[in-house]
Amino acid sequence: MAIPGEVRDQLAARFAVLLPHLNERQRRLALATEARLLGHGGVRLVAQVTGVSETTVRKGVFELESGIDPLPDGRIRRVGGGRLRAEAVDPLLLPALMGLVEPDERGDPESPLRWTTKSLRHLAAELSRQGHRVTAPTVSRLLKANGFSLQGTAKTLEGDQHPDRDAQFRYINVQVKEHQAAGEPVISVDAKKKEQLGLLPMGGREWRPHGEPVQVEDHSFWAGPNVETVVPYGIYDMTANTGWVNVGVDHDTAAFAVASIRRWWQARGQADYPSASRLLITADAGGSNSYRYRLWKAELAAFAAETGLMVMVCHFPPGTSKWNKIEHRLFSHITMNWRGRPLTSHQVVLNTIAATTTSAGLRVEAALDPDSYPTGVSVSRDQLQVLPITAHCERGAWNYSIAPKGGQAVSLRADQRAAARAQTMQLLANPRLTGMNSDELDALRARLAPAQEARAEQRRFVLRGGRRVATTGRSRALLSSSDEILITVIYLRQVCPQKVLCDLLGINPVTIGQAIKATRQLLDEQKISITPAVVRYFTRADDLRAWNTGTDPASHVPASPTRHALTDPNLTGMSRKALDAMLEKLIVPYAAAIEQRRHRKRGGNRRPGTRGGVFRQKITDGDRILATILYQRRLCTLDTLAELFNISRSTLWNAINDVLPILNNHGTAITPADHRYASAADLLASTDTPHEHPDPGKPAC
Template structure:
């Protein structure tokens, strides 16, 4: 066998050049020598240009049963890896890639991207000469990998979150079972109108993407923003979207609902007397937005409907039905398509359908909706609005008449006649009359002692000659304890308590500062109520409803 024959044999099986002699030629020469028989070792050695000892070694490997690509280097031979020759390399690397909350606050890489090149440069600066590839290998050995942020932290949940969801579902079921409309409303993400990039991809000929502007600046003629406000009919599986061009205000939101009612709602529900709206807790339809309530009151009066609003708990907007039953499908329908004009936006929205039969109507609203509209307390008080017993701040009803529901047949105090006995109602205090009296009996002596100490301090340390002399408090000890309990129940702000007890907000604040530590010292835990009030009239309506429920249950 000639030497060239052996090399051609190795190259035919695509053996790497550096491995021909070590891994292939040795067993091949041994095999040829065995085939030739006596004198084969010498013949093969001459043909390959190797020593007879090398060929004999190949023969020995074959006779020992080792594989044709067997190991030539003995175990443990060769150059050691860098992590073994430099024992401090691995700990130094782990110290650099520790999370920011556990790592070295003075590390130069704390506020930079920790790429393998930057890590290698920093390790080299510390005296550990290493390359980027070796850093990557060490990180993988330690269980590290490239990871993105995970959106899993929802923030602090409201304690009544689940109860509010159950309340909304119960109300929606009652309305749907009786043939009354239930709608979910919200504002979709504002969109740029013009030749701007729109996220998503669509099928097009290869190498021919839609060309759009490189920057999202509103500097081209005809450009602007589109504000889609959606109304989703839960029972009919139908959507209505008003695309505004001015501002996302409460007036615009209610105008969109009004358009839906006159354009479709009253035709789909000709016998409707009530309307249930589920909305997010914030934004243009938030529960703290006064304009939202005044505009809805006008809608209720104009349409002759009893409009009930139930807000989703704070931080739960993604559970609003309109998000995953309407808006998500609109986004999928126009993905990858530049929204070059309002016409394109309207047509894309109107063409949105689903396998479950969703239909969508879209209209352009070019009206003007200025911001900064102020609604006074008097305007809110004049609304024909009743707050529900459960979370009256989230759940309320606006009546179509200028007066609240008739309560003439029910015994109730007017706002100016709310007495202390009315405020001691267990529905407000969260405890029975006996428990409240026991608390008052336990705390009253200490409140009196505090009062005398305060007066002594004001006199410069000179005690009064007549016990109880001096100016009288505007609140009795019983009233002070009751006011503090109502405040800790979170029924309303301090200025409301001032109206109820006929004192200033400063007096209520001072009372709470004095009584609250005593409640904590005696182990009294006051749980927050789910009812919320803003005016004395709200409390009067609430107590009237409580009395009415008691009368009905007794009957």
């Protein structure tokens, strides 16, 4: 019997409303119910009206007629229905996956994935290569089912711990509590990472209108030729829960670190603690406030003398900087406050830091420090030893106190060091030291200036790997180009060794050595020779300073008393004027002969990185010629002569053998003396020059 069209329309309307709200099994059973009610031809009609297959409708009819129990809530198919999982079809899939994600020493050593990021896509590709067909979602499901998750690295390994680590923590804790109980200031100090200014990418995100992110440069290592940088140095008051950040624009040096503490004390410390007599500083073991830096301690001594405070410093053990209070009570909040925000100017940095607050009541102030703090400043061991620094009984290298007065010397501030350095440069420019007047020295500087600038630009090009890097265009070098030329002239003139220059200028040997090496290369390229002085050089900085008050116009450089006595006419057989003339005539060919011999031994030109023919520290070329003359005069034994020049017998004998051919080639005749002295004291006693007997206990080199 045909089913009327009216019934067909009613079915279509009913199914259109109901079926979208049913799941797969519910739709199948609903269709089967209607088909059973229609009787013969119902299955075909329902299939035609809904667009499903007749097989699906018949499957629903069979389920209704079988009388099976309803499925549990939430299930569409009975247990075991549907396609088998990948690990069931391929029992070796899961072991293969575990072999890939286990530690490298347990995984497949031949797998390309050993040195590749273990992403889902890479894992699926490697499994497919091994014959296990699988997709990335299946890999994700299997990993999660076996207890795996996406994880980064965890900074938990501290390496070898110092044996005094815990004891130092306890000592710092005791000192902090004792100072706080007495109402004395306690601060935690450290330097934050240097930041470039400009539209540069910053980590983190902040809320903005959708689709309107801040436009920044796509690379952070280049932002134009005149980008500025800032170095935030923080001081955290542990008692008042306040922070003070000194934003520098130069290098993060020990001088800058102490200058930051000084500025905090002037701005906040002396107002918050008007009756303070002590200051406790807790700092890291490294960085600009390292316990190894002499400059850090010297600058703190100057700060203590200015403020009248007893400064106590306690350093955290190496590798434990995260325990320093400033890290998680100040710097972490500053970092979160400027996340996702480019630091476009100094004012933005200051305002962002000053706006940092916490629910615990943290207040922060910030100030800009435009001063210059060049690198390379040095404090000698002798200068450090006379400062009023007292090491504590417990781990004195990390814990020490600096008295506001006492000691045998007054420590200088950074600006005072710069002024003293400028005065020393004026001293070194003395024509009696340089061997040239001011006009000749200025002409030499002008001649080398273009080559120095080209060399500096070439060096910057090599350091940055050919890229154009950010630079402020400001020269903050400790030594100017003119200073480098003056130092090199003094050095090549053999006025004094590098150690004396370091002590005079307060500059470390690396900076001095690099300046001399670079300038010496320029002098060689332009074939400019600096003739060494023919008299002795200074071996101590104090001697050169004392000479500055001398009035002897006859000599370029005054000799030490002992060696000046050796130029006495009674010993050399000629006047000092004649001796100087002979030395002037012989010193250049002697230096040329020595360089020719060294060139022959090394098989070529001087190699980069060597001392560049720099004179020896114990005896100069003039000393060698003088020693040979005295030896030819047969005044004393070779051992006595070595004692007078404070060198070893072998060194003296080698020098004599080098000079004798030069004397013979120039036809210089040396007349033997009439008297032979048994000892160095007898020889010196025969002269009219005040002298100091050489120290026989001092080892000769």
